[in-house]
Every structure is written in structure tokens, then in C-alpha cells.
Amino acid sequence: xxxxxxxxxxxxxxxxxxxxxxATMRDVAALAGVSIKTVSRVxxxxxxxxxxxxxxxxxxxxxxxxxxxxxxxxxxRGRQAATLGLMLEDVANPYSGAVHRAVDDAAIERxxxxxATSLDEDPVRERxxxxxxxxxxxxxxxxxxxxxxxxxxxxxxxxxxxTVFVDRPPRFLDADTVVATNRAGAQGAVEHLLAVGHQxxxxxxxxxxxxxxxxxxxxxxxALQATGIPLDERLVRTDLHTRDTAQRAAESLLRLPAExxxxxxxxxxxxxxxxxxxxxxxxxxxxxxxIVGFDDIELGNMLDPGVTVVAQDPYAIGRAAVELLFxxxxxYRGPSQHRTISTRLVIRGSGEIRPREVVTA
Amino acid sequence: xxxxxxxxxxxxxxxxxxxxxxATMRDVAALAGVSIKTVSRVxxxxxxxxxxxxxxxxxxxxxxxxxxxxxxxxxxRGRQAATLGLMLEDVANPYSGAVHRAVDDAAIERxxxxxATSLDEDPVRERxxxxxxxxxxxxxxxxxxxxxxxxxxxxxxxxxxxTVFVDRPPRFLDADTVVATNRAGAQGAVEHLLAVGHQxxxxxxxxxxxxxxxxxxxxxxxALQATGIPLDERLVRTDLHTRDTAQRAAESLLRLPAExxxxxxxxxxxxxxxxxxxxxxxxxxxxxxxIVGFDDIELGNMLDPGVTVVAQDPYAIGRAAVELLFxxxxxYRGPSQHRTISTRLVIRGSGEIRPREVVTA
DNA sequence: CTGAAAGCGCTTACAG
DNA sequence: CTGAAAGCGCTTACAG
Numbered sequence: 001x002x003x004x005x006x007x008x009x010x011x012x013x014x015x016x017x018x019x020x021x022x023a024t025m026r027d028v029a030a031l032a033g034v035s036i037k038t039v040s041r042v043x044x045x046x047x048x049x050x051x052x053x054x055x056x057x058x059x060x061x062x063x064x065x066x067x068x069x070x071x072x073x074x075x076x077r078g079r080q081a082a083t084l085g086l087m088l089e090d091v092a093n094p095y096s097g098a099v100h101r102a103v104d105d106a107a108i109e110r111x112x113x114x115x116a117t118s119l120d121e122d123p124v125r126e127r128x129x130x131x132x133x134x135x136x137x138x139x140x141x142x143x144x145x146x147x148x149x150x151x152x153x154x155x156x157x158x159x160x161x162x163t164v165f166v167d168r169p170p171r172f173l174d175a176d177t178v179v180a181t182n183r184a185g186a187q188g189a190v191e192h193l194l195a196v197g198h199q200x201x202x203x204x205x206x207x208x209x210x211x212x213x214x215x216x217x218x219x220x221x222x223a224l225q226a227t228g229i230p231l232d233e234r235l236v237r238t239d240l241h242t243r244d245t246a247q248r249a250a251e252s253l254l255r256l257p258a259e260x261x262x263x264x265x266x267x268x269x270x271x272x273x274x275x276x277x278x279x280x281x282x283x284x285x286x287x288x289x290x291i292v293g294f295d296d297i298e299l300g301n302m303l304d305p306g307v308t309v310v311a312q313d314p315y316a317i318g319r320a321a322v323e324l325l326f327x328x329x330x331x332y333r334g335p336s337q338h339r340t341i342s343t344r345l346v347i348r349g350s351g352e353i354r355p356r357e358v359v360t361a
Numbered sequence: 362x363x364x365x366x367x368x369x370x371x372x373x374x375x376x377x378x379x380x381x382x383x384a385t386m387r388d389v390a391a392l393a394g395v396s397i398k399t400v401s402r403v404x405x406x407x408x409x410x411x412x413x414x415x416x417x418x419x420x421x422x423x424x425x426x427x428x429x430x431x432x433x434x435x436x437x438r439g440r441q442a443a444t445l446g447l448m449l450e451d452v453a454n455p456y457s458g459a460v461h462r463a464v465d466d467a468a469i470e471r472x473x474x475x476x477a478t479s480l481d482e483d484p485v486r487e488r489x490x491x492x493x494x495x496x497x498x499x500x501x502x503x504x505x506x507x508x509x510x511x512x513x514x515x516x517x518x519x520x521x522x523x524t525v526f527v528d529r530p531p532r533f534l535d536a537d538t539v540v541a542t543n544r545a546g547a548q549g550a551v552e553h554l555l556a557v558g559h560q561x562x563x564x565x566x567x568x569x570x571x572x573x574x575x576x577x578x579x580x581x582x583x584a585l586q587a588t589g590i591p592l593d594e595r596l597v598r599t600d601l602h603t604r605d606t607a608q609r610a611a612e613s614l615l616r617l618p619a620e621x622x623x624x625x626x627x628x629x630x631x632x633x634x635x636x637x638x639x640x641x642x643x644x645x646x647x648x649x650x651x652i653v654g655f656d657d658i659e660l661g662n663m664l665d666p667g668v669t670v671v672a673q674d675p676y677a678i679g680r681a682a683v684e685l686l687f688x689x690x691x692x693y694r695g696p697s698q699h700r701t702i703s704t705r706l707v708i709r710g711s712g713e714i715r716p717r718e719v720v721t722a
Numbered sequence: 723c724t725g726a727a728a729g730c731g732c733t734t735a736c737a738g
Numbered sequence: 739c740t741g742a743a744a745g746c747g748c749t750t751a752c753a754g
Contacts, residue, residue: 005700005701005702005703006700007699007700009695009696009699020520022521024730024732025731034740035740038739040732040733044733049740050739053740065516065517067492068496069436069498070497070732071435071436071442071496071497071731072436072731072732072746073731074746075432075436075732078746081497090462091452091462091477092455092458092461092676094458096458097452097453097454097455097457097458100452101451104452104477104479108478113478113493113494114476114478115444115475115476115477116477117465117469117474118465125469131428132474133474135429135432136442136474159382160381160383274660274663278663298658299658302635302639303660303663303665315453336370338368339366339368340366340367340368340369386747387747396724396726397725398726399723399724402724404748405749414723430747431748432747433748433749434747435730435748436731436746436748437730437747437749437750438749438750439730723754725752725753727750727753728751728752730749730750731746732745733745734743734745735744736741737743738740738741
């Protein structure tokens with residue numbers, strides 16, 4: 001907070017008046033001179049109430065600013081909360097935001113609300129949040145899992161809790177999942193670099209215990225193996241999770257002796273790509289060393305060169321997840337379903353730089 | 362969805378087993394051979410239960426996978442849902458994401474959950490969502506308002522609903538607010554361009570009925586007036602709300618006859634800045650025409666030239682909002698509070714291009 | 723230390 | 739067409 005941030009008090013009334021109690025059905029019934037069952041009928045638009053009483057109840061409800069308590073209604077009806085729980089990595093990152101938006105859109109159509117929160121790759125928090133959401137009687141859970149064991153959810157699922165995993169499959173649990181083609185997408189990215197003529201392609205990877213990171217590494221290895229190029233461990237950097245660590249890893253690769261230094265980089269995730277591009281720009285190598293990133297990046301087409309990426313479609317992933325979730329909520333009891341959303345290579349320039357290409361300085 | 366997206370069924374059991382009912386306190390009590398009041402005491406960790414009974418209740422609860430129903434507990438206790446409602450413009454945009462993250466962080470500390478949704482500048486949806494959240498007994502509401510009248514919330518607030526408005530003040534309602542220094546920030550941006558030597562500065566604005574857009578326009582006008590430069594309506598484009606309309610508006614400005622064409626652009630919002638930069642790049646004018654944007658943009662430092670912006674701090678805005686909200690939830694009944702979070706000019710190059718500067722082609 | 727009764731705000735299942 | 743009684747899952751206010 002900077003020194004010019006300020007708080008001012010309204011000059012209006014020094015008090016917001018007496019704290020009125022919120023009106024209940026009983027209050028409305030008393031004012032309208034009917035039983036609370038009649039108020040219930042009017043509020044729920046059940047047929048068979050005389051026009052006279054409907055009018056009196058509606059007038060009383062309006063006068064008292066009556067709002068039905070959905071929580072009490074659901075309790076008596078034996079329903080859940082008409083609410084979905086969404087457990088993301090970080091609500092502030094664009095991938096999470098797009099998944100959230102897809103869930104939000106689908107929930108609105110069904111009159112459901114969405115509890116959304118960040119897990120920050122913390123398995124303890126994953127379990128706490130799951131518990132907190134279940135205690136609030138959510139109808140279903142959509143989870144980007146972070147822990148190494150999701151079996152703690154089995155009893156809940158057996159008791160009818162709809163659950164879908166996104167981005168990464170659950171462990172020690174059989175459940176619906178929606179994932180991207182991580183391995184094939186990474187393989188495609190590296191094959192693209194190989195086709196351009198690169199032989200020395202570095203891998204910049206996220207935390208190795210994240211399933212998607214491991215899959216993307218496999219795709220990288222697959223592509224090299226298919227072409228008969230041996231995998232050089234000196235070109236592999238893993239356990240990067242922030243922009244800064246990625247940038248430093250990229251710089252260390254670029255400083256390698258010329259005969260073993262990479263001519264191309266494969267950055268296996270969003271922030272890693274940004275860190276690596278930063279390193280290339282800092283050393284003015286952005287036109288000399290190729291890079292392909294996994295995940296699209298905002299403004300990737302306006303950088304120079306444009307950033308070639310393997311793009312995921314997080315909105316489509318979220319939409320697929322909520323479809324599977326609603327199927328469960330609507331009573332589907334069959335075997336778990338697994339959807340795969342394909343990635344797409346987006347060519348913009350940085351991945352098409354040829355090895356040691358001569359550029360006018 | 363592309364042709365390679367697929368769904369596969371798990372080969373495991375064709376059915377997830379019988380649908381067990383979720384265990385209640387009554388079930389636990391029966392299994393443990395105690396009254397439900399004793400179960401309640403153990404679950405709530407009330408003192409004064411014999412170790413023997415505690416053990417039996419805990420064992421029974423574990424065996425039945427018992428989860429307390431917070432909803433029923435809150436109903437009886439006369440408490441709200443231990444949940445906050447967060448009404449954003451669009452959960453997928455970075456501003457909303459950062460505000461959400463700040464609220465998420467603060468809510469976690471207090472054991473509260475967050476219902477978050479997108480309003481999409483739709484006043485009807487604003488009212489529907491507010492109602493849906495109130496019906497779920499939220500403890501408080503944080504709202505980026507979109508409608509032109511928020512007085513519909515007055516009865517709720519009088520009945521004790523904590524409410525804070527963010528980014529834009531409410532209308533026809535006295536309530537806590539957190540806003541950025543929109544007018545002063547815009548004025549500073551335009552003064553910066555004037556100091557660099559620009560006289561013909563165009564304004565690219567959002568929908569005019571959005572309060573922040575109007576404030577930023579006032580800041581633009583303030584800066585011109587203070588310097589004695591007449592405001593030229595031909596250089597003002599408003600009611601832009603998407604990247605594409607902003608790009609077209611910027612192109613129309615750049616096509617103006619040389620004697621009246623702008624030498625600098627002030628883009629009053631995120632997407633508008635991106636659209637305008639796109640227009641500059643398309644016509645290869647990015648080194649000839651200056652631009653300052655309101656709101657920081659991702660990778661703004663890696664474009665060429667870097668993008669000079671007036672940055673807001675949406676995380677700080679969200680944190681201030683949730684502070685005011687918790688003060689209300691904790692019983693503050695005084696006059697409404699208004700916090701102002703200051704913006705910051707971030708110089709990166711695009712705003713320092715001098716008028717008609719000669720550049721080597 | 724333990725539990726039976728009543729009630730949170732609402733709806734179900736009946737009766738009139 | 740209307741309403742009194744009972745109950746959803748839990749806690750309060752008592753009594754023993």
C-alpha cells in the first residue's frame with residue numbers, strides 16, 4: 001500500500017439504524033393472517049391458493065423484505081445446497097480463471113452457485129477444503145488435485161458426492177477425469193523443433209511430482225527417441241515452478257559450451273515459457289535460439305518473434321468437467337469416464353527459428 | 362472441441378456400488394450407544410465428556426464416515442453460512458482473478474468459503490445473483506456493481522448483510538467502497554505524455570456508463586485543461602469494450618489527416634490497450650506513436666517497445682475490500698467507509714516516444 | 723457427566 | 739382451498 005492510499009468516512013448518518021431481524025415465513029404468515037404453509041405455497045408458486053390469499057401473502061412478503069432461506073428449504077427437502085465446489089490451483093492464474101468461467105457459465109444455467117478456491121499445490125489444504133465444501137452440502141466437486149492420494153474422497157463418492165478431476169488424474173481413486181493430451185502435445189512440440197532442424201533441444205519442466213509435468217517430459221523423450229536422438233541429461237532442467245527459477249535455468253542452459261548448448265528450448269508450462277523468453281531477451285538471443293512453450297500465453301502473438309506454443313483449451317476442459325459432473329448429479333452411476341481434450345500447435349515464429357541461423361545484427 | 366477429443370470409459374466395475382445414505386449424528390449416536398447430544402459435544406470438542414464416551418463416539422463417527430452438516434448447525438445457531446459472496450465482472454479476467462485471490466486468502470484465514478461468479482456487465486444478472494447469494498445465507502457480499510441502481514440492497518444491509526463495493530461505487534445507496542484513483546491516475550498518464558512533448562493525445566474509452574470509464578475520461582480532460590490544450594472531440598473514442606472495437610478505433614485515429622492525427626494514445630483500460638497496441642504493430646507504428654495504458658498488462662515489459670502503463674493493484678483492492686467486509690461482519694455499525702487505492706505510473710518505453718520522432722527504418 | 727425436549731426456517735404428509 | 743403436526747440435522751436451554 002502506498003502512502004497515498006486513504007480511507008474516508010461518509011459524512012452521512014453516523015449509524016445505519018437499528019439492526020432489524022430478517023423476516024421469516026412465520027413473520028409473513030402473521031402479517032398476512034394465514035398459516036405458514038400458505039406462505040410456503042405462495043413462495044414456491046404451488047397451484048391451488050386463492051387469488052385473495054396470494055395477494056395478501058405477496059404484499060406481506062414485500063413489506064417485510066422477505067427472502068426465503070434456501071438453506072432451510074434444502075435441509076427439509078433432503079437436497080444438497082444447489083452449489084458446486086471448485087478447487088483450483090490458483091484462482092488468479094489464467095488457466096484456473098478459464099476453467100472457473102466454464103463452470104460458472106454452466107452452473108448459472110442450472111441455478112447453481114460455485115464455491116471457488118485456490119489449493120496452491122498444498123495437499124493439506126486440498127483435504128481441508130474438500131471437507132469444508134462437503135460440510136456445506138455441495139452437490140458436486142471439481143478438483144485440480146495436488147496431493148498424492150485422493151482416496152480420502154471414496155466414502156463421500158460412495159455416499160453420492162459427484163466428483164470430477166481436472167488437469168491431473170486422482171491417485172488411489174477411480175473417478176471421472178478431464179485432462180489435456182499432455183504427452184502427445186509435448187511430443188508434437190518437440191517433433192516440430194526436430195523438423196525445423198534442431199538436434200539439441202532443452203527441456204524446462206515443472207515440479208516432477210505433478211502428473212502433467214511428468215507426462216510432458218515423457219512426450220519430450222518420446223519425440224527424441226522416435227528420431228533416434230539420444231536424450232542428453234545436461235539439457236534437462238526440472239522442478240521449476242516460478243518464472244524466476246525458469247529464467248535462471250534457461251540462462252544456465254544458454255551459458256553451456258557452444259558444442260553442447262541447446263539450439264532450441266521446450267518450455268513445458270506457462271510461467272516457465274515466460275521466464276525462458278525473458279532470459280532470451282535479456283541476452284538478445286530471441287532471434288537465435290528457438291522456443292516452443294506448452295500453454296498459450298497472453299500477447300504471445302505480439303512479441304518479437306511471436307511465441308510458438310502448444311495451446312490447451314482450458315475453457316473446453318472446464319466445460320467437459322462440468323458436463324461429467326452434471327451427469328453424475330443427474331444420477332449417472334456407470335463406470336468412471338475419462339475425457340481427453342486435445343492441444344493445438346500454434347505457429348508464430350519462435351519455434352521456426354532454424355539452428356544457428358545467421359541473422360543481421 | 363476438435364475431432365481428437367475423446368471420452369473413454371473406465372474398465373473397472375460397471376457400477377459404483379449401492380448408494381449409501383450419508384450418516385447423521387443420529388446414526389453415530391445409535392452406533393456408539395449414546396444420545397445425539399453427546400455426539401454433538403464430541404464433534405464440537407466441548408469439554409466435560411468422559412474419555413470413554415469420546416472414544417466410542419469418535420470410533421463410530423470414523424466407521425460411518427460421519428461429516429457434520431454445517432448448514433444445519435448454522436441454522437440452529439442462528440448464524441450465517443460462513444461464506445462470502447463475490448460478484449465480479451468476469452472470473453476469467455486478470456483483474457477479477459487478483460481481487461478473488463485476495464478475498465480467497467483472507468477468507469481461508471477465517472474458515473470461510475467464497476462463492477464467486479461473473480456478472481458480465483448485466484444488471485439483471487447482478488440482482489439475480491445477489492438474491493441467490495442471500496438465499497444461501499452468505500455473511501457478506503463483495504460486489505463490482507454493474508447496474509445503475511443498487512438501492513435494492515438497502516433492506517438487506519439494514520437487516521445486517523455486510524456489503525462492500527469494489528472498483529465502482531454503488532448508486533442510490535450509501536455503502537463501503539474500495540476504488541482506485543481513476544481520475545488522478547488518468548490525469549497523471551496524460552500529463553506524462555504532455556511532458557514528453559505531445560499535444561495531440563487521443564482518448565480510447567470503455568462504455569461511458571461505467572463509472573470508472575467516466576472518471577478516467579475526466580482525468581484526461583483535467584490534464585489537457587491544466588495545460589491549456591483544447592480538447593479535440595475528433596481524438597476521443599468511447600464505448601469501446603472489446604479488444605477488436607478498440608483496435609478498429611485506434612486504426613481510425615491513425616488514419617486521420619496528418620495535421621490532426623494523434624501523436625500519442627491514452628488507452629483507458631486493459632483490453633483497449635491491447636487492441637490499440639495491436640493496431641500500432643499492424644501498421645508498424647509502435648515506435649512512432651506513443652501509448653500509455655490504464656491497467657498493467659501481462660508481458661508488458663517484453664514487448665518492443667515496453668508498454669508504459671498506469672498500474673492498478675487489484676490484489677490490494679481486494680484485500681482492502683475484504684478488510685472492510687470483515688469489520689462489518691465483526692459488528693462495525695458506523696458510517697460507510699471509502700478506501701482509495703492509488704495507481705502507479707510504470708515507465709517502459711511506449712509512453713516516452715516523442716512526437717514525430719525520427720526512427721531509422 | 724449425560725440426555726430429553728424444544729426449536730432454527732422450512733416442507734412433507736395428512737386431515738379437514 | 740387451507741392448516742396443524744411432524745421432521746430435515748443440528749444446538750440451546752434445561753433437568754437430572
